[in-house]
Amino acid sequence: MNQADHSQTALEFLTVSDEEFAAGDHLQASEKLWGAATHAVMAVANQRGWECRSHRAMKNVVRQVAEQYDDELVQGSFAAAEKFHKNFYHDEMEDYEVEADRPVVHQFVHRMLSYAEQVASPS
Numbered sequence: 001m002n003q004a005d006h007s008q009t010a011l012e013f014l015t016v017s018d019e020e021f022a023a024g025d026h027l028q029a030s031e032k033l034w035g036a037a038t039h040a041v042m043a044v045a046n047q048r049g050w051e052c053r054s055h056r057a058m059k060n061v062v063r064q065v066a067e068q069y070d071d072e073l074v075q076g077s078f079a080a081a082e083k084f085h086k087n088f089y090h091d092e093m094e095d096y097e098v099e100a101d102r103p104v105v106h107q108f109v110h111r112m113l114s115y116a117e118q119v120a121s122p123s
Helices: 003-022 026-048 055-068 073-090 095-117
Strands: none
Touching: 003 026, 003 095, 026 055, 026 073, 026 095, 055 073, 073 095
């Protein structure tokens, strides 16, 4: 997949996640929300030619973006997305956590996609 494909998939997964949360399927919705976040990270990585084939590599991409843009929110927002990934397997998030963290992940996805559209400055 290329940057545009990852970006489109991230946005589609956000929509599907919202629909699944509304329908009460919190497990599938959690996994789609996590998927949206990871595809946004992969869009940035793809645009910059960075490795992104593991969870560790994704965390490194997020760290690099946070440093590059001096964006303190990026890493914490990715941690919120990771909670939804874990929730898919363990169904342990409380309703108040879901409601508090969903918008954080939405903002993360949109923030990362905006960075994916920018030409990376040399490191």
